[in-house]
Amino acid sequence: xxxxxIRRDIPFxxxxxxxxxxxxxxxxAAVFFLFHRGLHLxxxxxxxTVMEVAYTQPADVERLRNTxxxxxxxxxQVQNFGTSRDVMIRLPAQKGVSSAQxxxxxxxxxxxxxxxxxxxxxxxxxxxxxxxxxxxxLKALAMVVAGIMIYxxxxxxxxxxxxxxxxxxxDVVIILGFFAFFQWEFSLAVLAAVLAVLGYSVNESVVIFDxxxxxxxxxxxxxxxxxxxxxxTSTISRTIITHGATQMMVxxxxxxxxxTLHYFALALTIGILFGIYSSVFVAAAIAMWLGxxxxxxxxSTARKDEDPNDPNAGATV
Amino acid sequence: MNRYxxxxxxxxxxALLVGAIYTLPNFFGEAPAVQVSSGKATVKVDAGTQARVxxxxxxxxxxxxxxxxxxxxxxxxxxxxxxxxxxxxAIQKALVPDPxxxxxxxxxxxxxxxxxxxxxxxxxxxxxxLDLRGGVHFxxxxxxxxALSKKAESLAGDLRxxxxxxxxxxxxINRNGQSIEMRFRDTxxxxxxxxxLADQFADLQEVDAPDGSEYKLTATIKPEAARRxxxxxxxxxxxxxxxxxxxxxxxxxxxQQQGLDRIVVQLPxxxxxxxxxxxxxxxxxxxxxxxxxxxxxxAAEMGAxxxxxxxxxxLERGGQPxxxxxxxxxxxxxxxxxxxxxxxxxxxxxxxxxxxAKGARIFKDITRENVGKRMAIVLFEKGKGEVVTAPxxxxxxxxxxxxxxxxxxxxxxxxxxxxxxxxxxxxxMEIIEELTIGPTLGAxxxxxxxxxxxxxxxxxxxxxxxxxxxxxLFSGVALAVNLLLLVAVLSMLQxxxxxxxxxAMALALGMAIDSNVLINERVREELRNGSxxxxxINAGYDRAWGTIFDSxxxxxxxxxxxxxxxxxxxxxxxxxxxxxxxxxxFSAVFFSRGLVNLWYGRKKKLKTVSxxxxxxxxxxxxxxxxx
Numbered sequence: 033x034x035x036x037x038i039r040r041d042i043p044f045x046x047x048x049x050x051x052x053x054x055x056x057x058x059x060x061a062a063v064f065f066l067f068h069r070g071l072h073l074x075x076x077x078x079x080x081t082v083m084e085v086a087y088t089q090p091a092d093v094e095r096l097r098n099t100x101x102x103x104x105x106x107x108x109q110v111q112n113f114g115t116s117r118d119v120m121i122r123l124p125a126q127k128g129v130s131s132a133q134x135x136x137x138x139x140x141x142x143x144x145x146x147x148x149x150x151x152x153x154x155x156x157x158x159x160x161x162x163x164x165x166x167x168x169x170l171k172a173l174a175m176v177v178a179g180i181m182i183y184x185x186x187x188x189x190x191x192x193x194x195x196x197x198x199x200x201x202x203d204v205v206i207i208l209g210f211f212a213f214f215q216w217e218f219s220l221a222v223l224a225a226v227l228a229v230l231g232y233s234v235n236e237s238v239v240i241f242d243x244x245x246x247x248x249x250x251x252x253x254x255x256x257x258x259x260x261x262x263x264x265t266s267t268i269s270r271t272i273i274t275h276g277a278t279q280m281m282v283x284x285x286x287x288x289x290x291x292t293l294h295y296f297a298l299a300l301t302i303g304i305l306f307g308i309y310s311s312v313f314v315a316a317a318i319a320m321w322l323g324x325x326x327x328x329x330x331x332s333t334a335r336k337d338e339d340p341n342d343p344n345a346g347a348t349v
Numbered sequence: 350m351n352r353y354x355x356x357x358x359x360x361x362x363x364a365l366l367v368g369a370i371y372t373l374p375n376f377f378g379e380a381p382a383v384q385v386s387s388g389k390a391t392v393k394v395d396a397g398t399q400a401r402v403x404x405x406x407x408x409x410x411x412x413x414x415x416x417x418x419x420x421x422x423x424x425x426x427x428x429x430x431x432x433x434x435x436x437x438x439a440i441q442k443a444l445v446p447d448p449x450x451x452x453x454x455x456x457x458x459x460x461x462x463x464x465x466x467x468x469x470x471x472x473x474x475x476x477x478x479l480d481l482r483g484g485v486h487f488x489x490x491x492x493x494x495x496a497l498s499k500k501a502e503s504l505a506g507d508l509r510x511x512x513x514x515x516x517x518x519x520x521x522i523n524r525n526g527q528s529i530e531m532r533f534r535d536t537x538x539x540x541x542x543x544x545x546l547a548d549q550f551a552d553l554q555e556v557d558a559p560d561g562s563e564y565k566l567t568a569t570i571k572p573e574a575a576r577r578x579x580x581x582x583x584x585x586x587x588x589x590x591x592x593x594x595x596x597x598x599x600x601x602x603x604x605q606q607q608g609l610d611r612i613v614v615q616l617p618x619x620x621x622x623x624x625x626x627x628x629x630x631x632x633x634x635x636x637x638x639x640x641x642x643x644x645x646x647x648a649a650e651m652g653a654x655x656x657x658x659x660x661x662x663x664l665e666r667g668g669q670p671x672x673x674x675x676x677x678x679x680x681x682x683x684x685x686x687x688x689x690x691x692x693x694x695x696x697x698x699x700x701x702x703x704x705x706a707k708g709a710r711i712f713k714d715i716t717r718e719n720v721g722k723r724m725a726i727v728l729f730e731k732g733k734g735e736v737v738t739a740p741x742x743x744x745x746x747x748x749x750x751x752x753x754x755x756x757x758x759x760x761x762x763x764x765x766x767x768x769x770x771x772x773x774x775x776x777x778m779e780i781i782e783e784l785t786i787g788p789t790l791g792a793x794x795x796x797x798x799x800x801x802x803x804x805x806x807x808x809x810x811x812x813x814x815x816x817x818x819x820x821x822l823f824s825g826v827a828l829a830v831n832l833l834l835l836v837a838v839l840s841m842l843q844x845x846x847x848x849x850x851x852x853a854m855a856l857a858l859g860m861a862i863d864s865n866v867l868i869n870e871r872v873r874e875e876l877r878n879g880s881x882x883x884x885x886i887n888a889g890y891d892r893a894w895g896t897i898f899d900s901x902x903x904x905x906x907x908x909x910x911x912x913x914x915x916x917x918x919x920x921x922x923x924x925x926x927x928x929x930x931x932x933x934x935f936s937a938v939f940f941s942r943g944l945v946n947l948w949y950g951r952k953k954k955l956k957t958v959s960x961x962x963x964x965x966x967x968x969x970x971x972x973x974x975x976x
Contacts, residue, residue: 033815033816033961033962034961034962034963034964036964037743037964054561078918084560084790092903109613117522135783142432150787151785151787152786152787152789153784153785153786154783154784154785154788154791155784155785156780156782156783156784156785157781158490158779158780158781159780160490160781161488161781161782165916168915169914169915169918171914171917172910172913172914175910175914176906176907176910176911178594179906179907179909179910180903180906180907183902184903187899202681204478219921220917220918221849221852221918221919221922223919224849224911224915224919224923225918226851227907227910227911227921228853228856228908228911228926230907231902231903231904231905231906231907231908232907234900234903234904234907235860235863235900235901235903238896238899238900238903239867239896241896242896242899243896246892248353257458258699266874267870268561269444269870270863270866270870271365271868272754273816273866274862274863274866274867276812277809277812277813277859277862277863277866278856278859278860278862278863279807279859280805280809280812280859281801281805281809281855281858281859282810282856282859283805283813283854284800284801284805284855285801285805285852285855285856287799287801287804288797288800288801288804289798289800289801290793290794290797292480292794292797292848293797293798293801293852295849296849296852297852300856301514302579315834324389324862328874340885
């Protein structure tokens with residue numbers, strides 16, 4: 033089987049400007065929603081109590097909501113979770129009241145209303161833990177960005193490092209934008225997914241950059257634009273098949289993973305879709321505009337080949 | 350060109366064998382078991398206990414599959430849950446005569462069901478996280494400021510009585526937060542106090558300043574002493590928690606220090622959070638009372654008469670009854686420290702107690718008035734009292750330093766010191782994170798995680814086989830090997846498998862196939878450009894390697910950052926993610942090439958390669974290279 037029967041190199045770079053305008057607009061929209069609506073942070077970050085209760089029959093969420101808010105909690109959320117029999121209740125952290133008291137009070141009230149209710153899960157996080165998680169998350173993000181940039185600058189050239197990181201942050205911001213726009217719950221698992229996407233999407237850029245570097249060495253007469261077009265065209269089949277395979281896995285998580293993995297898989301799905309797009313149109317185009325030249329790459333590797341300690345010396349890439 | 354030397358195949362075979370052995374325990378699952386552990390700090394579980402357990406089981410006609418002493422507990426594996434309950438009852442009956450005062454905790458547990466030879470190789474299944482097996486998780490924050498304030502308060506009291514003893518007149522000693530402020534009228538007393546501080550209070554550092562016509566001396570706890578106090582407070586709280594959790598009969602509780610001031614408690618299988626919280630928050634108390642030595646009380650001790658009015662009968666550790674007065678002389682609140690040691694004169698094992706100022710004063714008075722009589726130290730745990738020791742008072746004891754000695758072995762002294770220290774919390778704690786996962790939710794999560802991995806894996810393998818034919822099949826096998834090695838490494842590390850961990854496993858497989866796609870596409874490309882099949886395979890693998898290396902390293906960087914800064918579910922995710930990248934580099938490049946070499950390597954005149962359609966732009970129709 034062969035899906036990609038491409039005769040000539042596709043002129044990706046001719047249209048790069050249009051695509052970059054589009055990606056800039058989506059990026060701007062994501063930033064706008066992030067600031068305008070903000071992320072719907074899970075209890076892990078904000079602190080508070082989450083209870084998951086199960087009924088034997090479909091639950092009357094409206095009545096539950098009244099019962100819980102009748103207990104004097106401000107800003108309570110009650111919603112169905114997975115099935116109509118499972119209900120998730122969120123209580124914000126209260127000063128002076130311990131979580132234990134909160135959850136027991138609510139469960140007692142629910143039991144009084146319908147004795148068949150069973151507690152499936154409670155989760156309580158103090159505000160200080162949430163704050164730490166948020167700063168740890170930001171630290172992890174900064175570490176990933178710095179680490180990847182240093183590695184790419186070392187293996188390729190700083191222009192590629194800048195281009196790759198812009199493209200990948202673009203993906204991350206767009207995922208966050210989706211979460212802000214739809215007010216999906218942003219939990220620790222989603223944070224893990226976002227950071228995984230950062231690693232994953234840089235993968236894409238690296239594969240294309242590798243090809244660009246190889247082409248610069250192989251085809252001495254081509255212009256930079258032709259080289260980039262050729263690199264993207266010859267890797268496009270791999271790009272799409274790989275993404276397809278990963279997406280199959282993620283789809284399987286989305287279908288079978290249940291509610292816990294739902295947003296995790298959703299974040300990955302968005303990351304995968306924008307990962308293709310950004311590595312093709314954003315990363316390569318920015319590298320082009322930063323003025324990547326043949327000399328940048330041939331020179332740096334010539335020096336590297338002389339390094340006797342380089343484990344990759346002599347490897348033809 | 351495409352042949353592996355024998356040693357490379359040897360590496361592959363060894364890796365597969367090791368992978369298979371360490372993955373295997375996960376398939377045997379877990380068998381029902383009964384665990385016997387110590388119910389009190391003074392009761393030890395040893396070979397003698399194991400013999401008693403074996404006898405009890407033999408008497409009840411139960412044939413256990415395995416009885417083993419494992420650290421501080423005995424584990425008995427049986428064949429079914431029915432036998433498990435019977436075995437538990439039999440052991441309970443034999444070892445715990447009085448259910449209100451259990452010397453041993455007998456709990457239901459699950460043990461790896463793998464055969465002996467696997468266990469001998471230290472192959473064990475992955476440990477399932479709470480989200481997969483159900484249970485409760487608490488994170489407790491220890492209030493270190495309170496621990497320091499408490500210490501400062503007791504030091505202030507000690508200082509007060511010390512100055513009185515030395516006849517140094519001061520203008521008042523006050524504790525202000527964690528510092529102690531003293532006022533003096535003249536430099537003479539100030540200097541005298543400084544000398545006392547330097548001599549007797551090594552933990553304090555002082556600053557003096559003239560305050561109007563008076564002199565003010567501010568003493569604070571030295572930073573290194575503060576660190577030591579905090580460390581001790583945390584350790585003591587953990588020991589106390591351990592003692593309390595024992596009562597719940599939890600099979601494998603996790604009590605871990607996290608950071609400088611936090612304790613994580615995980616109780617797998619526990620559903621009754623209210624009870625768990627109640628027990629975690631319960632305080633054990635220590636009391637010092639006088640032994641009633643009247644003839645009536647003696648008779649009551651022998652069991653020959655009623656317990657006299659105003660007294661209570663407790664059991665001593667040796668099992669002897671002791672009748673003590675109800676009046677409490679001192680409580681554990683006045684005890685600041687207990688350490689095991691030796692008597693200076695007799696070299697007997699002893700426990701050294703340190704009392705705070707108030708305690709020291711009371712103790713001094715009581716010992717002066719009651720030389721020759723017995724004094725009992727009673728520990729109340731779970732609402733029941735037990736006499737830890739009841740020594741005879743030999744002489745007046747002042748200064749707040751008390752030594753308990755006599756009829757004690759070194760290990761008993763250790764245990765007593767531990768008990769005395771562990772009786773109460775060193776510093777208050779509060780629950781800052783709590784998680785309860787129901788058992789059905791845990792089981793649900795396992796199935797969900799398993800299905801996600803299984804269906805995704807099947808879909809990818811099917812697609813690869815259709816799209817790349819034989820090469821796709823090789824990729825599928827390589828992916829299976831990747832999964833095998835990943836599970837084996839996780840089992841070897843005894844990593845805790847969580848739902849995010851399973852998600853990472855699925856994602857790792859999805860991303861691992863990238864390497865094979867890169868290789869297969871490269872091989873096709875070489876064929877398209879007219880290379881011979883053997884050269885195409887060689888060039889395909891070689892050229893893809895650089896790309897695979899670069900892209901995996903960047904992904905690994907992301908994974909390591911997650912590992913460094915993540916906590917909880919993010920960490921669980923990151924561990925699997927990082928290991929998955931490493932195993933995928935082995936399986937997708939090294940192992941799959943091994944397969945291809947085995948299949949094609951010896952064919953000198955290879956005409957076609959089964960890698961699906963290789964489409965050439967210069968021909969009008971597709972040339973199928975597939976067989």
